[in-house]
Amino acid sequence: MRFIVLLFGFLFINLSIVAQTNAEPAVWSHEVRKLSDTEYELVFKGKIMDGWHVYSQFTAEGGSLPSEFTFESAGEDYELVGNAEESETIKEYSEIFEVEETFFKKEAIFTQKIKLLNPEVRQISVNLFYQICKEVCIPMDHLFEISLDGGTYVADTKALDDRSVALGESLKIDLKNKELLNQDSVTDSEGKSNLWMIFTLGFLGGLIALLTPCVFPMIPLTVSFFTKQSQNKSKGVANALLYGFFIVFIYFLLSLPFHLFNSVDSQILNTIATNIWLNVFFFVIFVFFAFSFFGYYELTLPSSWANKMDSASSKVGGGLGIFFMALTLAIVSFSCTGPILGGLLGSTTLAEGNVATNLTMGMVGFGLALALPFALFAMFPAWLNSLPKSGGWMTTVKVVLGFLELALAFKFLSNADLVGNWGIFKREIFVGIWIILFVLMTLYLFGIFRFPHDGPKKNLSPARKLVGILSAAFAIYLILGLFNMTSLRLLSGFPPPSFYSVVETESDCPLGLDCFKDFEEGVAYAKEVNKPILLDFTGWACVNCRKMEENVWSDASIYPILKDEYVLISLYVDDRKELPDDEQFDFKYDSGRIKAIETVGQKWGTFQTINFNAASQPYYVLLSPNLEVLNDAVQYVDVETYGNWLKSGLEKHQLSMNK
Numbered sequence: 001m002r003f004i005v006l007l008f009g010f011l012f013i014n015l016s017i018v019a020q021t022n023a024e025p026a027v028w029s030h031e032v033r034k035l036s037d038t039e040y041e042l043v044f045k046g047k048i049m050d051g052w053h054v055y056s057q058f059t060a061e062g063g064s065l066p067s068e069f070t071f072e073s074a075g076e077d078y079e080l081v082g083n084a085e086e087s088e089t090i091k092e093y094s095e096i097f098e099v100e101e102t103f104f105k106k107e108a109i110f111t112q113k114i115k116l117l118n119p120e121v122r123q124i125s126v127n128l129f130y131q132i133c134k135e136v137c138i139p140m141d142h143l144f145e146i147s148l149d150g151g152t153y154v155a156d157t158k159a160l161d162d163r164s165v166a167l168g169e170s171l172k173i174d175l176k177n178k179e180l181l182n183q184d185s186v187t188d189s190e191g192k193s194n195l196w197m198i199f200t201l202g203f204l205g206g207l208i209a210l211l212t213p214c215v216f217p218m219i220p221l222t223v224s225f226f227t228k229q230s231q232n233k234s235k236g237v238a239n240a241l242l243y244g245f246f247i248v249f250i251y252f253l254l255s256l257p258f259h260l261f262n263s264v265d266s267q268i269l270n271t272i273a274t275n276i277w278l279n280v281f282f283f284v285i286f287v288f289f290a291f292s293f294f295g296y297y298e299l300t301l302p303s304s305w306a307n308k309m310d311s312a313s314s315k316v317g318g319g320l321g322i323f324f325m326a327l328t329l330a331i332v333s334f335s336c337t338g339p340i341l342g343g344l345l346g347s348t349t350l351a352e353g354n355v356a357t358n359l360t361m362g363m364v365g366f367g368l369a370l371a372l373p374f375a376l377f378a379m380f381p382a383w384l385n386s387l388p389k390s391g392g393w394m395t396t397v398k399v400v401l402g403f404l405e406l407a408l409a410f411k412f413l414s415n416a417d418l419v420g421n422w423g424i425f426k427r428e429i430f431v432g433i434w435i436i437l438f439v440l441m442t443l444y445l446f447g448i449f450r451f452p453h454d455g456p457k458k459n460l461s462p463a464r465k466l467v468g469i470l471s472a473a474f475a476i477y478l479i480l481g482l483f484n485m486t487s488l489r490l491l492s493g494f495p496p497p498s499f500y501s502v503v504e505t506e507s508d509c510p511l512g513l514d515c516f517k518d519f520e521e522g523v524a525y526a527k528e529v530n531k532p533i534l535l536d537f538t539g540w541a542c543v544n545c546r547k548m549e550e551n552v553w554s555d556a557s558i559y560p561i562l563k564d565e566y567v568l569i570s571l572y573v574d575d576r577k578e579l580p581d582d583e584q585f586d587f588k589y590d591s592g593r594i595k596a597i598e599t600v601g602q603k604w605g606t607f608q609t610i611n612f613n614a615a616s617q618p619y620y621v622l623l624s625p626n627l628e629v630l631n632d633a634v635q636y637v638d639v640e641t642y643g644n645w646l647k648s649g650l651e652k653h654q655l656s657m658n659k
Contacts, residue, residue: 206369240378251367293402295453
């Protein structure tokens with residue numbers, strides 16, 4: 001059970017990141033063409049994100065799964081005329097499956113003719129099963145509910161009351177030049193995430209995990225097992241290499257669920273990751289982890305788990321037995337490695353780009369760092385003599401990790417405070433708590449106080465003194481930031497935003513800017529002053545949003561443009577403040593799913609999804625007062641790119657005014 005809690009805690013940290021950056025990789029629409037009183041042509045269109053591809057209905061057997069349509073009530077209310085036709089496809093030989101596969105890129109179009117058997121039928125349902133692939137393949141479904149009375153799908157509103165219908169329609173806006181939003185964002189080209197940097201950071205996290213008492217003592221024991229139990233040295237080395245491969249493979253598998261999150265409701269990840277009580281729960285869990293690192297109690301898994309894995313390894317033998325050995329290491333060491341993974345990947349995968357891919361790269365790097373010693377020492381067993389002996393230094397590593405775990409715990413509590421609008425953990429209080437934690441860590445490292453599991457007091461090692469100096473320097477950096485003597489840019493996104501302060505501020509908007517938190521009010525003001533709009537989809541718990549505000553918006557070349565040239569509308573998609581009763585309603589998506597809109601965040605999250613086909617934050621759109629899209633949308637970019645983007649929007653707005 002403890003292992004499940006640890007794993008869930010790690011998944012939750014990364015879930016908040018996924019919620020900020022991922023959107024569905026394929027967006028579907030349809031139209032109806034009437035051929036006669038009884039014959040219709042149904043056209044299904046899929047807009048596919050760059051790098052992804054969807055397989056044809058007719059791709060070769062033995063390869064990836066083909067697309068498949070299920071026409072409900074076919075044969076009763078209507079019949080199919082011929083097979084569904086397809087738009088232009090791409091053929092490519094797959095070395096993995098050894099077949100020629102057929103697939104779509106950018107866009108998939110299917111056309112199917114039907115003939116009515118029942119003239120009374122005016123609406124039909126069609127389900128599309130398809131496989132969409134990039135680094136991995138994801139099976140997905142999409143339900144088309146089709147009205148035959150017009151060329152555009154009209155939702156069945158019978159389940160909704162008139163007020164819900166009216167409020168739902170009010171969320172839809174008439175954007176002009178909307179096709180600009182479908183162009184490749186500058187985020188994809190100029191702000192692309194450096195996957196190798198993420199891999200390197202993951203590798204660094206794995207090296208830190210090696211120094212913990214959960215892993216370090218296992219190295220000589222495991223290497224000796226492979227080298228001594230094998231009949232010859234080469235076989236022992238081969239088994240050790242296979243053991244290392246399985247370690248990497250297990251951590252790779254942990255990242256795969258994130259590739260499946262694209263197939264769920266675009267807002268559900270954000271809803272879970274910013275849930276107030278889940279954040280409080282994980283605050284408690286991480287405090288619990290921290291005090292176990294401090295030595296007040298031990299997190300021990302049931303001995304039966306290890307016994308079962310050991311038994312499975314002995315019974316099956318061979319490669320599968322080695323896999324169970326690697327799985328045993330992952331389980332036994334998770335009380336040390338899990339929090340490291342959560343903290344490290346929670347900070348290194350905040351970069352723009354495909355978050356699931358970032359997570360995979362970080363996980364593989366982490367697993368490789370854990371696996372490398374087992375392979376190297378098996379090939380060069382003499383190197384084992386150079387390993388430092390297990391001892392009190394590993395306890396010091398655990399205590400340092402405990403302090404870092406405690407600092408991370410308060411990030412969860414801060415998220416709950418921000419989303420819930422409690423007004424308790426203001427920026428100064430959060431930074432003050434971190435100052436106390438790092439001062440205490442500094443005092444511990446210099447031997448001023450000790451924890452229960454510390455051994456006999458000895459002279460401080462140079463490494464411990466160095467870490468103590470770094471901890472003290474960081475505490476001083478935080479103190480200077482507390483008194484606004486530094487900007488704390490190194491921590492962008494972790495402390496609450498600067499306007500969330502114990503000191504009363506003129507504005508509750510980022511950087512003291514004037515902003516609107518209601519779309520219609522902001523548009524009305526933009527029309528009044530005839531200025532373009534910067535539409536900012538953001539979140540209270542969105543780390544990348546804070547990084548953009550503190551590192552990009554605050555730049556001397558950007559801030560004056562935002563302050564003087566644009567009307568800023570900031571819509572918080574994770575705001576849990578309840579809407580007034582008369583503004584709450586049910587919204588029905590094209591898929592037929594009905595969602596209750598009860599909070600401010602649900603309203604603006606749905607508004608973003610239905611008008612911009614996006615669910616990530618930050619997400620920036622430039623609009624004229626008449627809702628003309630002025631440029632493509634951007635997300636997490638650098639100062640130069642963002643500045644050029646803003647200036648381009650101003651130029652286009654000026655040109656439209658002069659016409």
